[in-house]
Amino acid sequence: MATIRQRGSQFEVQIRRKGWPKLSKTFPDKAAARAWVSVIESEMVRGIFIDRSEAEKNTLGDLLGRYLIEVSESKKGANSERYRIASLQRDPIAQYKVAGLSGKVLAEWRDRRLKEVSGSTTNRDLGLISHVINVARKEWGIHIENPVAMIRRPPESRGRNRRLSPDEVQRLLAELMPSVRTVKGYYDEGGTRNPWIYPLVVLAIETAMRRSEILSLRWGRRVSR
Structure with missing residues (x-):
């Protein structure tokens, strides 16, 4: 059973039918409300109704x-x-x-x-x-x-297997050296304020470990012999 109520300039519709979820929707005019009721109730009668309210x-x-x-x-x-x-x-x-x-x-x-x-x-x-x-x-x-x-999926990009040249490694590490504070308390230009970046990058270069692998490392207990 459908009920159409006018609330201000809008028309609120409610449909209650046994075996189906309660539905409600608002329309700007009564004709649109009646058209929606007609479509929904027809789909319910034919057993093909799909509740699109959450998707909408x-x-x-x-x-x-x-x-x-x-x-x-x-x-x-x-x-x-x-x-x-x-x-x-x-x-x-x-x-x-x-x-x-x-x-x-x-x-x-x-x-x-x-x-x-x-x-x-x-x-x-x-x-x-x-x-x-x-x-x-x-x-x-x-x-x-x-x-x-x-839709079509785009082709995968070609994998990269290039490694940094020795000169590129040295230039990268030089930029990652810890920055030093001046007597006025300011950091020098260049370098990094995080002292852990330099050793982290060195470890990554030497081991070819992924970021997730490095971040999962934990200090372990030393085993005595």
């Missing part, structure tokens, strides 16, 4: 924020994914309602993104968006087709 209410940015709290924080790579999500939330695509996401919208975002970063980075972002949407569909009750599956 939430933006991609909303999903990214919830995903960060409920999913990312339990991942091993939570720190890197946090930065990736923050970057996506600053992008205009984050303002799109989930119901408005389409293959066309994602393809336009992909092409714009490729002008800024590599194909590999774009693919990682697309993979993240796809997983966010799949989690929303399967676990959060947000009904939407995954638009990432509708």
Whole structure:
């Protein structure tokens, strides 16, 4: 059963039907309200109704924020994914309602993104968006087709295997030497104020360890013989 009430200049609609969730929506005129009721009730009668209210209410940015709290924080790579999500939330695509996401919208975002970063980075972002949407569909009750599956993925960038030359290593390390304070308390120009950067970079160069591997190192107990 549908009820249409006028509230000020708006018309509020409520649909209550046994076996279906309660629905409500506001329209600027009564004709639009009646048209919406007709479509929804017809879909309910035919058994094909899909509740799109959450998809129409939430933006991609909303999903990214919830995903960060409920999913990312339990991942091993939570720190890197946090930065990736923050970057996506600053992008205009984050303002799109989930119901408005389409293959066309994602393809336009992909092409714009490729002008800024590599194909590999774009693919990682697309993979993240796809997983966010799949989690929303399967676990959060947000009904939407995954638009990432509708578009072409850009080719992966060629891997890099170049190492720094000895001269480049020396110049890099020279810039990372700890800066010294002058008698007035100011730091000298050049160098770094963080004394741990220099040994960290030396360790990375000598061992070829990844950032995550270095940051996971812990002081251990010395074993006596």
